[in-house]
Amino acid sequence: xxxxxxxxxxxxxxxxxxxxxxxxxxxxxxxxxxxxxxxxxxxxxxxxx
Numbered sequence: 001x002x003x004x005x006x007x008x009x010x011x012x013x014x015x016x017x018x019x020x021x022x023x024x025x026x027x028x029x030x031x032x033x034x035x036x037x038x039x040x041x042x043x044x045x046x047x048x049x
Contacts, residue, residue, distance in 0.1 A: 001046055003039075010038045014046060 003012040008031040014023045026045075030038035 001042075003042070005035065010035065010042060012042050012046075 001012055001014050003010055005011075009027045009029050011025050011027050013025045015021075016023065026042075028038040028042050
Protein backbone atom coordinates (compact mmCIF):
# COMPACT_ATOMS: atom_id res chain seq x y z
CA UNK A 1 0.00 0.00 0.00
CA UNK A 2 1.09 3.55 -0.61
CA UNK A 3 -0.44 6.80 0.52
CA UNK A 4 -0.31 10.54 0.11
CA UNK A 5 -1.86 13.29 2.22
CA UNK A 6 -3.57 16.54 1.32
CA UNK A 7 -5.17 19.17 3.54
CA UNK A 8 -8.38 17.12 3.86
CA UNK A 9 -7.82 13.67 2.32
CA UNK A 10 -5.57 10.64 2.47
CA UNK A 11 -5.08 9.02 -0.93
CA UNK A 12 -4.06 5.37 -1.06
CA UNK A 13 -3.55 2.46 -3.42
CA UNK A 14 -2.83 -1.25 -2.96
CA UNK A 15 -0.22 -3.21 -4.88
CA UNK A 16 -1.20 -6.66 -6.15
CA UNK A 17 2.01 -8.65 -6.46
CA UNK A 18 0.37 -11.52 -8.35
CA UNK A 19 -0.99 -9.15 -10.99
CA UNK A 20 2.02 -6.79 -10.80
CA UNK A 21 -0.32 -3.80 -10.70
CA UNK A 22 -1.68 -1.06 -8.44
CA UNK A 23 -5.34 -0.58 -7.63
CA UNK A 24 -7.19 2.54 -8.69
CA UNK A 25 -6.41 5.30 -6.16
CA UNK A 26 -8.93 5.74 -3.37
CA UNK A 27 -9.40 8.72 -1.06
CA UNK A 28 -10.47 8.98 2.56
CA UNK A 29 -11.56 12.33 3.96
CA UNK A 30 -10.49 13.62 7.35
CA UNK A 31 -12.22 16.98 6.97
CA UNK A 32 -14.50 16.19 9.94
CA UNK A 33 -12.06 14.27 12.14
CA UNK A 34 -8.31 13.55 12.22
CA UNK A 35 -5.77 12.07 9.84
CA UNK A 36 -5.31 9.24 12.36
CA UNK A 37 -9.02 8.44 12.08
CA UNK A 38 -8.81 8.44 8.28
CA UNK A 39 -5.77 6.15 8.35
CA UNK A 40 -7.60 3.80 10.71
CA UNK A 41 -10.47 3.58 8.19
CA UNK A 42 -7.99 2.86 5.38
CA UNK A 43 -6.32 0.18 7.49
CA UNK A 44 -9.71 -1.42 8.17
CA UNK A 45 -10.52 -1.40 4.45
CA UNK A 46 -7.17 -2.85 3.41
CA UNK A 47 -7.03 -5.52 6.11
CA UNK A 48 -10.75 -6.28 5.99
CA UNK A 49 -11.20 -5.98 9.74
